[in-house]
Amino acid sequence: MTGSTRGPNDPRRRERILDAALDVIAEHGAIKVTFRKIAEAAGVPLGSLTYYFDDMQHLLTDAFTRLAETVSTRYGALLEAARTRQEAGEAVVEIICGKVWGTDRDLLLSYELYAFATRNPEVRAVMRSWMQASRDSLARHFDPLTARALDALVEGFSIHNSFDPRPTDREAVAAVVRAVVDRHH
Amino acid sequence: MTGSTRGPNDPRRRERILDAALDVIAEHGAIKVTFRKIAEAAGVPLGSLTYYFDDMQHLLTDAFTRLAETVSTRYGALLEAARTRQEAGEAVVEIICGKVWGTDRDLLLSYELYAFATRNPEVRAVMRSWMQASRDSLARHFDPLTARALDALVEGFSIHNSFDPRPTDREAVAAVVRAVVDRHH
Amino acid sequence: MTGSTRGPNDPRRRERILDAALDVIAEHGAIKVTFRKIAEAAGVPLGSLTYYFDDMQHLLTDAFTRLAETVSTRYGALLEAARTRQEAGEAVVEIICGKVWGTDRDLLLSYELYAFATRNPEVRAVMRSWMQASRDSLARHFDPLTARALDALVEGFSIHNSFDPRPTDREAVAAVVRAVVDRHH
């Protein structure tokens, strides 16, 4: 009996439940999440959900919090790695056009997250931290307004591209980013 | 004999139900929509919901379609009204900072809309028309890429501002818009 | 405007509704009959059902009555046509093995009929007339008990054959019928 992945003493179970919840939301939509579906997706007994989480509201809060933190971390890592303005600008383009955030799954989940956060102060706070963190990262290379503008571009282009049958390509996105970055000149 | 509340003469009932559905979503979130809440909000008997709509899925599809069309129309009107590049740029700023779209209600509904559209081809198609229409309006004054960039800015700034305790102010937004608009100079 | 098959002044509409009701029962089972399905099958407006019939109970009563009469007539015609004991015996075999009654549809409907008749004195009376009529026909060639026995054989073999992957064939049935007919010898 090695450290099994289930049964009593399963330290990762809580996290697996949250990930499963996000999977279920991604697959069926928050509108159709049920305990049963989450339990099944997580491979845990039904009863353990209400054992770990007081109720669905708390479970979703934690799940969306986890999502925001995960995405924020990935997003931040790319920006932090940039050493120059040039690299920072390229990182922004990469975030928009690459698969950093632009995964269909993550984007879809972010819509659900925004909707949920609007009604949930706790999650809203996490989102704000994320927003602040990404701006701070950008602010190491750009002035505050440019940081905000780039952040807005990431958001807007990502969403529109995901619905667009002919998304704005990397070259074009880069041109817009350059214009915003060089706007004082 | 004014429009009675009963009998076969209530031509606007269908629309009233859809508006009520959006109200309920705005108030409680799509995650908590129920027929009962919608019926109450619309002031119609419960049974009439499934008389007008095959099931909840169809009702929501029609409601979100209506939302997309409404918002698109309002959005488009502002852009169409612009006679010069200058005015078009100001319209973009107005859309971001004014109450055209930025209503908390509409913004919140748009998150739910995006989430719903991701799973619903019919609604997705309406969203694409909307996106195309707003780009076409902008394209009367700007080149295609600038149109896309402005559209992305509207989306991104609106969302971020709605979550931001200290939103980017009108002056700052205008500066960014100018940079994008004048990016060739 | 020739004598159209629908619209006002449609003398056959009542019968078409009853036939449609039987079709619906045959297709979905009495357990799932609805006014809407019947109206659709009959090609008549929904409202005409309750115009012609007080309620579902009455409609079904009339439909099953019609069924019993139809089947009884067809059944009786074959027996009446027989001129000799020999022919009467052959008619019985034909009823069992041919498609006189043994249609899957009619047999299925007869189960529903029996179930319905058990609770409905009016329909039960029709069924009794039918039973009496077929015995009377048989009694022109056979003594009363033989008539009853043949009637029972028709019932029993028809039912069992319909469920039997390898039904009793015509030759075998004929042998049994002969044994019953000739039982005094």
Place this chain on the structure above:
Amino acid sequence: MTGSTRGPNDPRRRERILDAALDVIAEHGAIKVTFRKIAEAAGVPLGSLTYYFDDMQHLLTDAFTRLAETVSTRYGALLEAARTRQEAGEAVVEIICGKVWGTDRDLLLSYELYAFATRNPEVRAVMRSWMQASRDSLARHFDPLTARALDALVEGFSIHNSFDPRPTDREAVAAVVRAVVDRHH
């Protein structure tokens, strides 16, 4: 602590529900079965019906399967008990005229069963086993065709007698059975 009416210890509940379902069908007809009536008859909470059975269709399938098995067992027991041709013939008469199967309740249920089985392969299979089993029992004393003929007589006489104000009496039935049994002589 006897078997309590609540909590996880009610091993016979599933069967009680099925019996209650048959009771309700016998009383009101399959056409009017509802979860509520069954739950009341079984003395269980409404929610437990869909806990034990996916939906009404499954519940009825199981109930009719149970019916077919019960009746088949009782029917079979009488035939198995027969030691001689003579006794087997008497058992057949007893089945027709006695209260083995001829109960109004069981007969009525069998009409509903036949109707249901026609649409339900699972139940149809159970019915076939039953038919086969009773023929096999008879075949221990009679040739295969005689077995089929007796089986048909049981079916036919039982049904007709149940609708007949003056049913065929035991003596008469016995005479017919004898004729079939002795048909080679």
Place this chain on the structure above:
DNA sequence: AATGAATGAGATTTCATTCAT
């Protein structure tokens, strides 16, 4: 006479949550 839009009553079904073990 005939219709079909409309609805209320009730059906099925779902599911978060409880709680005995």
Place this chain on the structure above:
DNA sequence: GATGAATGAAATCTCATTCAT
């Protein structure tokens, strides 16, 4: 600590029937 059988409350949905036209 952990479970899953069980249930009540409420959801969705169906449909016979009514009734204005």
